[in-house]
Amino acid sequence: MSNKADKLKLLKFVKDFLLASRLLQLLQPFNRVFGFIYNFNLLTSWVHKHKSEKLLTNDFYRPVRNYDDRLKSFDAIAAHYKLNEIPVSYLEFGVASGGSFKWWMNTCRNPESRFYGFDTFEGLPESWGVFTKGDMSAAIPEINDNRGMFIKGIFQDTLNDFLQEYGSSLKGKQKLIHMDADLFSATLFALSQLYPYLEKGDIIMFDEFNVYGHEFMAFRYFTECFYVNLKLISAQNNFYHAAFEVV
Numbered sequence: 001m002s003n004k005a006d007k008l009k010l011l012k013f014v015k016d017f018l019l020a021s022r023l024l025q026l027l028q029p030f031n032r033v034f035g036f037i038y039n040f041n042l043l044t045s046w047v048h049k050h051k052s053e054k055l056l057t058n059d060f061y062r063p064v065r066n067y068d069d070r071l072k073s074f075d076a077i078a079a080h081y082k083l084n085e086i087p088v089s090y091l092e093f094g095v096a097s098g099g100s101f102k103w104w105m106n107t108c109r110n111p112e113s114r115f116y117g118f119d120t121f122e123g124l125p126e127s128w129g130v131f132t133k134g135d136m137s138a139a140i141p142e143i144n145d146n147r148g149m150f151i152k153g154i155f156q157d158t159l160n161d162f163l164q165e166y167g168s169s170l171k172g173k174q175k176l177i178h179m180d181a182d183l184f185s186a187t188l189f190a191l192s193q194l195y196p197y198l199e200k201g202d203i204i205m206f207d208e209f210n211v212y213g214h215e216f217m218a219f220r221y222f223t224e225c226f227y228v229n230l231k232l233i234s235a236q237n238n239f240y241h242a243a244f245e246v247v
């Protein structure tokens, strides 16, 4: 019997034994700890691979974070890609009261630019860290600019219909995708649906990138499962915010 066949036989035996005996269930109380160690180490390795890259912004390592410093990254991206001049399609996943949505709308001044904001506007659909379901609910923001629109509901219900209607208009235009839904589920779902519309040069920003079990995990699964190559272009607040270009 070949070496490979022997290995397979052994693997099958061990797996079936573990399934039947439930031996590893003895370690179940430690699942969270093991999960944390495994996933946090993946994040740590990723950060240390990229920490010294010359980017549009990169403040690693800083001892104290300042959330508002994400604007430094926004500013640098807008200037580098001339987003205030060219027509852009801005898609924001997680709008809440519209802080970042309005910032981008005020910055990207081209009359052909379009802004799409997706949110339940009833808060998080599931808990996220110390936040519980329903936290972050906000009224649909008031905007005085007919280039923008909001799509209310969970992405899982709204995004496909939106893409059926507007997907073709996204092609060939600079896309700026802002993932700010915090959750693994929401982030991975949105990225997966957007995959057929992604083009070289599109920008994807993550607002909570270094949260190991949420946006970072969604980023990993997305890039690994869809074979998408994303080039890091900006990092702020120790990679809490990170932006990428599709290459």
Ligand SMILES: C[S@@+](CC[C@H](N)C(=O)[O-])C[C@H]1O[C@@H](n2cnc3c(N)ncnc32)[C@H](O)[C@@H]1O
Residues within 6 Å of the ligand: 093, 094, 095, 096, 097, 098, 099, 100, 101, 118, 119, 120, 121, 122, 123, 124, 125, 136, 137, 138, 153, 154, 155, 156, 180, 181, 182, 183, 185, 186
């Ligand atoms: C951190 S807030 C967005 C903040 C906003 N971008 C800003 O910077 O001002 C996250 C938002 O994501 C929304 N969200 C999370 N998962 C969602 C989902 N599956 N569908 C729709 N909205 C979702 C929540 O309702 C919440 O308002």
